[in-house]
Amino acid sequence: MKTTITDVAKHAGVSMKTVSRVLNNEPNVAKATRERVTKAAEELQYRPNLAARGLASSRSYLIALLYDNPNPNYIIQIQRGAIEACRRSGYHLLLEPMTREQASGPNIRSLLSRLGVDGVILTPPLSDYLPLRREMEALGIRYVVVAPGEADNVPSVRMDDAKAATEMATYLIEQGHRDVGFIIGHPDHVSSQKRHEGFVAAMTQAGLAVNDARIMKGDFSFRSGVKAAETLLGDPNDRPTAIFASNDDMAAGVLSVAGRLGIDVPTELSVCGFDNTAIAQIIWPKLTTVAQPIRKMGMKAAEILLDRTSGDEPVSHTLDFEIIVRESTGTPH
Amino acid sequence: MKTTITDVAKHAGVSMKTVSRVLNNEPNVAKATRERVTKAAEELQYRPNLAARGLASSRSYLIALLYDNPNPNYIIQIQRGAIEACRRSGYHLLLEPMTREQASGPNIRSLLSRLGVDGVILTPPLSDYLPLRREMEALGIRYVVVAPGEADNVPSVRMDDAKAATEMATYLIEQGHRDVGFIIGHPDHVSSQKRHEGFVAAMTQAGLAVNDARIMKGDFSFRSGVKAAETLLGDPNDRPTAIFASNDDMAAGVLSVAGRLGIDVPTELSVCGFDNTAIAQIIWPKLTTVAQPIRKMGMKAAEILLDRTSGDEPVSHTLDFEIIVRESTGTPH
DNA sequence: TTGTATGCGTTATCAC
DNA sequence: GTGATAACGCATACAA
Numbered sequence: 001m002k003t004t005i006t007d008v009a010k011h012a013g014v015s016m017k018t019v020s021r022v023l024n025n026e027p028n029v030a031k032a033t034r035e036r037v038t039k040a041a042e043e044l045q046y047r048p049n050l051a052a053r054g055l056a057s058s059r060s061y062l063i064a065l066l067y068d069n070p071n072p073n074y075i076i077q078i079q080r081g082a083i084e085a086c087r088r089s090g091y092h093l094l095l096e097p098m099t100r101e102q103a104s105g106p107n108i109r110s111l112l113s114r115l116g117v118d119g120v121i122l123t124p125p126l127s128d129y130l131p132l133r134r135e136m137e138a139l140g141i142r143y144v145v146v147a148p149g150e151a152d153n154v155p156s157v158r159m160d161d162a163k164a165a166t167e168m169a170t171y172l173i174e175q176g177h178r179d180v181g182f183i184i185g186h187p188d189h190v191s192s193q194k195r196h197e198g199f200v201a202a203m204t205q206a207g208l209a210v211n212d213a214r215i216m217k218g219d220f221s222f223r224s225g226v227k228a229a230e231t232l233l234g235d236p237n238d239r240p241t242a243i244f245a246s247n248d249d250m251a252a253g254v255l256s257v258a259g260r261l262g263i264d265v266p267t268e269l270s271v272c273g274f275d276n277t278a279i280a281q282i283i284w285p286k287l288t289t290v291a292q293p294i295r296k297m298g299m300k301a302a303e304i305l306l307d308r309t310s311g312d313e314p315v316s317h318t319l320d321f322e323i324i325v326r327e328s329t330g331t332p333h
Numbered sequence: 334m335k336t337t338i339t340d341v342a343k344h345a346g347v348s349m350k351t352v353s354r355v356l357n358n359e360p361n362v363a364k365a366t367r368e369r370v371t372k373a374a375e376e377l378q379y380r381p382n383l384a385a386r387g388l389a390s391s392r393s394y395l396i397a398l399l400y401d402n403p404n405p406n407y408i409i410q411i412q413r414g415a416i417e418a419c420r421r422s423g424y425h426l427l428l429e430p431m432t433r434e435q436a437s438g439p440n441i442r443s444l445l446s447r448l449g450v451d452g453v454i455l456t457p458p459l460s461d462y463l464p465l466r467r468e469m470e471a472l473g474i475r476y477v478v479v480a481p482g483e484a485d486n487v488p489s490v491r492m493d494d495a496k497a498a499t500e501m502a503t504y505l506i507e508q509g510h511r512d513v514g515f516i517i518g519h520p521d522h523v524s525s526q527k528r529h530e531g532f533v534a535a536m537t538q539a540g541l542a543v544n545d546a547r548i549m550k551g552d553f554s555f556r557s558g559v560k561a562a563e564t565l566l567g568d569p570n571d572r573p574t575a576i577f578a579s580n581d582d583m584a585a586g587v588l589s590v591a592g593r594l595g596i597d598v599p600t601e602l603s604v605c606g607f608d609n610t611a612i613a614q615i616i617w618p619k620l621t622t623v624a625q626p627i628r629k630m631g632m633k634a635a636e637i638l639l640d641r642t643s644g645d646e647p648v649s650h651t652l653d654f655e656i657i658v659r660e661s662t663g664t665p666h
Numbered sequence: 667t668t669g670t671a672t673g674c675g676t677t678a679t680c681a682c
Numbered sequence: 683g684t685g686a687t688a689a690c691g692c693a694t695a696c697a698a
Binding site: 361389390 | 686689
Binding site: 335337338339349350353356357380384385387388389390391434620 | 674675676677678
């Protein structure tokens with residue numbers, strides 16, 4: 001039924017060690033032998049046994065993804081990227097959703113050590129959860145954090161929110177907009193602050209005044225986008241020609257208010273968001289927005305974990321975002 | 334560093350076999366011995382090694398979730414449920430995203446057998462992908478399909494779309510609506526047809542005529558919802574008092590048209606969707622919709638896999654949906 | 667370039 | 683009830 005490495009060895013007329021060498025692409029095998037073994041493995045439909053391999057090498061060929069209360073799209077993309085990297089190295093991805101409470105509870109230690117995974121990926125908000133990191137370090141488990149708030153001295157993968165916001169605002173300015181409204185995100189998120197800073201930087205760089213009346217406070221919700229837009233667009237004689245919302249949900253809120261007020265987008269008003277979530281494409285007109293390299297972050301995180309050659313110095317990678325121009329922005333008139 | 338079963342045995346003054354017995358809750362162990370072993374394991378912070386256990390028992394303690402082009406929210410919820418069930422049994426969930434092409438390619442066989450998982454969960458649209466199922470059967474891998482189109486003779490977990498649509502429509506009728514519009518989903522999805530059938534059944538049961546002019550064809554997209562609503566609501570003198578869209582995206586489209594036309598929801602028009610996706614709560618007014626028991630389906634699927642006691646007869650489970658009433662529906666006036 | 671012997675940590679077999 | 687001892691399938695020193 002199950003063909004083992006010994007069967008292959010017998011079939012190829014070599015020792016199991018040689019088979020092992022071939023299977024793991026180790027050097028020092030004659031070309032002819034290698035081919036013979038490969039062929040034998042093929043014929044016997046040999047598949048290495050993960051458990052046996054793991055036991056012998058004291059590796060699990062597994063890495064774990066830890067997350068809490070995920071934004072489904074975000075976490076799915078992280079997963080995609082991580083899995084892609086795993087497959088290239090014969091690894092598999094284990095899922096471990098957990099609340100902050102669980103992450104700090106007494107069980108986390110047993111959970112982590114029981115897994116016996118070769119590495120762990122931490123996603124927000126777990127990325128900034130220090131007790132969890134401590135635990136991993138105590139257990140000697142390699143880990144990479146995704147999009148941490150602070151630039152700690154740990155392996156991490158991130159995106160430059162401020163730079164992205166600057167670039168998006170600059171795009172708006174280049175389109176000819178001079179009077180741009182901005183809706184800030186939830187005050188508890190580091191990204192809110194950074195995106196706001198990035199926006200201000202772009203305006204300043206362009207020599208444009210940042211009018212406080214055009215800066216609204218939101219909380220990342222559709223509803224808060226609606227409210228901000230009602231204020232921003234309330235006076236027909238004093239409206240910005242563009243509104244930059246800190247995320248897509250709020251931008252969608254702006255769009256709905258514009259529709260209600262009979263303001264055509266993008267001819268009378270340009271609207272852009274941030275995150276490139278599903279709603280950006282669902283809604284109409286489709287949103288111009290910033291796409292975070294989420295999939296790539298997941299991939300890179302896994303790669304860092306799987307790359308055993310890398311030294312001990314923690315590597316921090318900043319990946320490129322992308323400005324996605326759709327139908328919700330244009331030149332003012 | 335790593336405490337093994339032998340360490341625990343020594344510490345407790347018994348043989349490793351006895352420890353194994355205790356750990357696996359096997360019978361034939363004196364109560365006192367059992368306690369002594371448990372205590373020793375506790376003190377030594379013993380954690381069983383997955384790989385070793387798997388090798389010896391020829392089980393992997395892993396089940397795999399196969400999916401293709403997932404709706405993020407859907408798959409995340411399936412994952413949550415499956416993981417919950419897995420944890421209760423000391424299992425872990427492996428993720429295997431794959432396209433239909435991959436699932437039918439030559440690699441699938443090696444991938445499946447290499448995994449050595451103890452079971453596989455298939456989610457739509459892979460649930461109805463027969464070649465994949467064949468492969469699993471040939472390999473002798475246990476599997477459960479989630480929400481298959483046809484009621485085959487395989488273990489499955491599903492929801493009754495038609496019944497849910499009937500119940501939702503009945504709710505509308507009970508609110509006093511007599512003239513209800515309906516937007517059909519994408520023609521390629523089995524659920525579209527079933528939801529339509531369910532709607533018609535409710536109307537018929539209530540003795541209400543199903544006016545063809547009130548039945549629109551959509552494709553599950555926001556845009557198609559907009560178009561359907563424009564037709565349905567175009568004539569101020571001939572409008573339905575409620576619109577039932579086959580999914581939330583289309584319902585959101587209806588909402589946006591209503592907003593543009595100055596039709597107040599829910600006082601002048603009731604709108605409801607299906608699926609309870611994120612947009613149902615993001616948008617305003619929040620959508621009345623049908624919540625599929627997605628998490629539970631994932632959980633049930635995993636349970637079926639992990640329940641070795643169940644006989645050979647394939648079990649099909651139909652789980653309960655839930656009608657979620659929010660702000661987008663009310664009584665007509 | 668190839669082979670032999672041993673061990674990884676657990677479960678399973680059988681004897682006591 | 684309990685305990686030796688042999689698998690499980692592979693990797694890894696160490697030899698040859």
